[in-house]
Amino acid sequence: MRKALHILVPLAAAAVPLAMATAAHAEGTSYQATLDPLNHSGGSGMATVTLTGNTADIDVSWSGLASTFGGNPYPHVQHIHIGGQGTCPTPAADTNGDGVISTTEGGPAYGGIGTTLSVKGDTSPAAGTNIKIAPSGDSTDYHRTITLDDKTLASLKSGTGVVVVHGLDPATLSKQAQNEKSDLVKSLPLAATSPALCGALTAMPAGGVAAGAGTTAGIEDAGLLAAGGGLVAGAAGLALYAVRRRQAAEA
Numbered sequence: 707m708r709k710a711l712h713i714l715v716p717l718a719a720a721a722v723p724l725a726m727a728t729a730a731h732a733e734g735t736s737y738q739a740t741l742d743p744l745n746h747s748g749g750s751g752m753a754t755v756t757l758t759g760n761t762a763d764i765d766v767s768w769s770g771l772a773s774t775f776g777g778n779p780y781p782h783v784q785h786i787h788i789g790g791q792g793t794c795p796t797p798a799a800d801t802n803g804d805g806v807i808s809t810t811e812g813g814p815a816y817g818g819i820g821t822t823l824s825v826k827g828d829t830s831p832a833a834g835t836n837i838k839i840a841p842s843g844d845s846t847d848y849h850r851t852i853t854l855d856d857k858t859l860a861s862l863k864s865g866t867g868v869v870v871v872h873g874l875d876p877a878t879l880s881k882q883a884q885n886e887k888s889d890l891v892k893s894l895p896l897a898a899t900s901p902a903l904c905g906a907l908t909a910m911p912a913g914g915v916a917a918g919a920g921t922t923a924g925i926e927d928a929g930l931l932a933a934g935g936g937l938v939a940g941a942a943g944l945a946l947y948a949v950r951r952r953q954a955a956e957a
Contacts, residue, residue, distance in 0.1 A: 734756050734757060734758050735756070735757045735909065735910075736754060736755065736756045736757070736909070736910040737754070737755045737756075737757075737862055737867065737907040737908060737909055737910065738752070738753065738754050738755075738907065738908060738910055739752070739753045739754075739868070739869045739905030739906055739907045739908070740752060740905050741753060741766075741768055741869060741871065741903040741904065741905040742794065742903065742904060742905060743770075743902065743903060744794065744795070744807060744812070744900075744901045744902055744903060744904050745806050745807055745874055745878075745879075745900055745901065745902060746878055747770070747771060747772075747874055747875075747878070747902035747903060748770050748771075748878075749768055749769060749770035749771040749871075749902055749903050750768065750769065750770055750903070751766065751767050751768025751769065751871070751903055751905075752765075752766075752767055752768075752905075753765065753766045753767075753869040753905060753907070754766075755786070755862065755867075755907060757854075757859075757862070760853055760854050760855075760856075760859055761851065761852075761853055761854075762851065762852055762853070762854050763849070763851050764823060764848070764849065764850050764851070764852065765848065765849050766784060766823060766841075766846065766848040766849075766869065766871075767845075767846065767847050767848065768782075768845060768846055768871055768903055769844065769845035769846075770844065770845070771844050771845070771871070771873060771875075771902055771903070772844065772873055772874060772875035772897075772902075773843055773844035775873075775898070778842075779842035779843045780842055780843060780844070780873055781837035781838070781840040781841075781842045781873065782840055782841055782842065782846070782871050782872060782873040782902065783822070783834060783835060783836070783837060783840040783871075783872045783873065783899070784822075784823040784840065784841065784848075784869065784870065784871040784872065785819045785820070785821060785822050785823055785831075785834055785869070785870055786819075786820045786821040786823065786858055786861075786862075786867050786868070786869055786907070787816040787817045787818060787819060787820060787867070787868045787869075787870050788817045788818065788819075788820030788821075788857060788858055788860075788861035788866060788867055788868075789817035789818055789820070789857070789861060789866065790813065790814060790815055790816045790817025790818075790866060790868065791814065791815050791816075791817075791866065792816075792817075792861075792864075792865050792866035792867065792868060792906055793815045793816065793868070793906055794812075794815055794816060794868065794904035794905065794906065795807050795811065795812035795814075795815040795816070795901075795904070796815075799811045799812055799814070799815065804880055804882045804883040804886065804896075805879065805880040805882070805883055806874070806879055806880070806883045806886075806896060806897075806900050807900065807901060808889045808896065808899075808900050809870075809872065809889055809890055809899055809900060809901060810889045810890075811889075812870075812901055812904075815868075816868035816870055816904065816906075817861070817866065817868065818831065819831040819834040820854075820855070820857055820858035820861055820867070821852070821854055821855070821858045822834050822836075822839075823848065823850070823869075824836065824839040824840060824850075825839055825840065825841055825848070825850070826839055827839050829852050830855075834890075835890055835891050835899060837898075862907060865906075865907075865908065865909075867906070867907040868904060868905065868906050868907065869903075869904070869905050869907060870901050870903070870904050871901070871902050871903040871904075872898075872899050872900060872901050872902060873897070873898060873899070873900075873902050874897040874898075874900050874902050875897065876895060876897040879896070879897055883896055883897070884896075884897070888900075
């Protein structure tokens with residue numbers, strides 16, 4: 707019995723870190739956005755931001771956007787916008803009536819750039835129009851782990867974070883808009899920087915699965931946590947039983 711006790715007590719102790727580690731994994735906060743088309747872009751997509759402290763695992767996928775620009779893959783700059791109303795603009799935001807909601811016209815709804823979702827290098831607002839580090843082509847499957855600044859974190863937690871993907875096919879614009887320059891980079895046409903996709907980031911249920919997320923991570927974590935807790939209770943109970951048997955034998 708004494709040998710059994712020596713085995714079971716460490717087993718109970720070893721189960722505690724398992725349960726704690728599983729609980730810690732479940733503490734990550736996730737935000738998700740469905741990316742809907744703006745300016746008749748015809749595209750669609752999904753974005754997920756999973757936070758651990760100020761570290762963010764970011765996944766963005768979209769398709770159906772303009773594929774080429776000047777004979778090269780079309781660069782689509784993308785960002786987490788912050789400080790606005792936490793929404794995407796409606797057609798009423800087209801204040802000059804050219805048929806295109808420009809980036810600045812959409813600003814009151816989604817705010818300014820908080821984080822640039824670049825494929826490499828700088829992720830600050832300063833990199834917001836750097837087409838050299840933007841995803842390119844008509845679709846993307848983007849993943850990057852970055853550190854978010856305090857302003858972006860605060861915006862996510864307050865429900866005002868919005869993912870915006872930019873870049874339109876000039877052929878889909880009105881004649882007036884086709885002749886206009888970008889409101890952000892005057893050397894580029896309006897189509898190059900105008901928003902094509904937009905989605906407000908909303909918090910996913912803790913330990914659960916958001917609608918359309920298609921993941922069982924929360925369910926698996928809950929199962930592992932329950933198993934870890936059961937292992938602790940079971941091992942402790944067996945250890946106590948062994949002690950009582952030994953005491954009864956010695957009486």
